Amino acid sequence: MMPLIADLRNPAMRDRHWKQLMEEVNKQFDPHADSFTLELVLDLGLEHHQEAIAALSQAAAKELSIEEALSKIENLWETLPLDLAEYKGDYLKLRSVDDVYSALEDNAVALSTMKASRYAVAFLSTLDTWERALSHISETVEMLMNVQRKWMYLESIFVGSEDIRKQLPTESSIFDAVNAAYCKTMRELQDAGTAYKGTMAEGVLDGLNTMDEKLDKIQKSLDEYLETKRQAFPRFYFLSNDDLLEILGQARDPLAVQPHVRKCFEGIKSLEMKEVGKEGRKVHEAVGLNTPDKEQVPLASSVICAGAVEAWLLGIENAMCTTMAQLLFKCYADMKKTKRERWIKEWAGQLSLCSGQVAWTVECTKALHAMSEGQKTAMRQARKKQTTLLTKLCDMVRGNLGALDRKKVVNILTVEVHSRDTLDRMVKANCASVNDFEWLLQLRFYWEAGTDRCLVRQTNTT
Incomplete structure (x- = not known):
């Protein structure tokens, strides 16, 4: 009798298990009533169904472990936050997703294991719900990281440079709209408190997908814009997009080009420049070339460094070729008459x-x-x-x-x-x-x- 009593007192037994037991013995009783005593057990003849009751109790115990595992997953996502941090003072960024991805990976494995169990029938609906939720969280976090990476790159271009905004007005307007939407989404994620609430909120993933499409469109236009600059001055092909954007973003300051001169012209460290013009209307003029070995070569004709940067750099290249041709003629002639x-x-x-x-x-x-x-x-x-x-x-x-x-x-x-x-x-x-x-x-x-x-x-x- 003791094994039977232990099985009947199993805390894992739920109402569905008692209902199944009543159907098995073809008798009705209230397992939670005070009248459910040993005497009633004997009157009901449950001892004759000891094997079925033992199997049912064992199944209840297995199902309890699944129930507890699901509860653990639920408790985790009720407290797991998104690691958000301030960015440039006015913005928020997702600093790290290691904890989120670790939880997603562990929970996905756990859910898969549970679904493979023959005791998971009662929880299939819940398991499917959690699998869909975790997939949605993963997709949202991945898209958020993707959008954030593109946004951070373009933010430094369109927010930090008025010159670029003037040259790409349409793309600047699109970015402003994306920027506002991105900031709003990040604030909502912060206010949500947890990764689950933030990423599962209605419209978040759709909004991120829209931002991603617009950012790709802006990036494509930006690449096409840079390509026109490279076609105008082919030596820009020697520069990375970041270097070229730095030059174009400070086009009004010829001195900003100096750090990149060496990348455009092998053997030239910098341009020798001087200011010319009246006070308030001064411009820089390139008058010579400086090499890494501290050689100096004056240009045959100076070049005004104003207007489109690719135009005056092309002028410097032409002046350079003319200068070297003239100097080579003189050098070769001098070679014949000088020690x-x-x-x-x-x-x-x-x-x-x-x-x-x-x-x-x-x-x-x-x-x-x-x-x-x-x-x-x-x-x-x-x-x-x-x-x-x-x-x-x-x-x-x-x-x-x-x-x-x-x-x-x-x-x-x-x-x-x-x-x-x-x-x-x-x-x-x-x-x-x-x-x-x-x-x-x-x-x-x-x-x-x-x-x-x-x-x-x-x-x-x-």
Whole structure:
């Protein structure tokens, strides 16, 4: 009798279990009444159904564990908050979702395990409800993080830069609407108190989806806008979107471009600028180029840094090309009448290197023409002349040079050693004409007198 009494006194027994028991024994009784005594149990003959009662009691115990697990999940979401924090003083942002995602993952596994149990029949509706709720919470939090990431990026652009707002007025208006909706949603999530109440509120997910679509539209327009700037000044392709936006966002301040000059122009650290104009109407004017090695090259014609930034940067690029072409002509001409040591010190390294390559191409061309006319030692004489030049450069390196001049000499020496090695190969290959393949495959620098420009050729390509 004791096992039977224990099963009947099982606290896990619910009304549905008692109803099932009454149907099993085909008798009616009130299990909660004071009259439900051992005597009544015997009168009802329940001892003859001990096996069925034991199975029912065991099922009730299993169902109780599911009931308690569901209660634990419910209690968790009644208290679990969203980790919101202030952002830039006026805004709120979702700081971390680790606790929420951890709870979602654990609860999803628990619900799946419970549904797989044969004792879950009585709770299937509740289990389905919680699965849908957790899926909704997960989708809402994920969308919130996605919207927040896009909003934070665009907020720094449209709220922090009047220049960008003026150039993209339609997108600015759309962002203002999204910004207001985002701030309202974040305040509502904070007021809700818990992640469950906040994310399950009607309209929250739909609102976030709408914001996400609008932010994507703004981002697409922004990318198209940046593409037009890059097409106008192709060197902007060397910059990231953030760098380019920083430049465009401060277009009225040419000095804001300085940190990005090196990314646009290899070998240039900054632009030499000065203010010109009357008080109150002063503008910046680019007058020269500064290299990382502290070389300075004045521009042949200054460029006013005003208006569209891509326009005056393109002007600087054109002025740079014109300046270098003019200086290269002078540098090459000066090379023929100035001692090598003084010449290297007076001219920028890039000009010295290029002039040296033009001179080497001229010497090789003369020697090859001489070879084709029967002077069989012409190439060997050119190699000997190159060796003499290397000896002079080595003597300069050993001399008393400043850091900049030493770097220039070392760079020139490196290139001239390569030129010497090229001459060696041509001598061994018995090059005797400017049409020989061994010569044509070399990188050759020619000064085109008619146009005053330097042409670089390899094989038949210029």
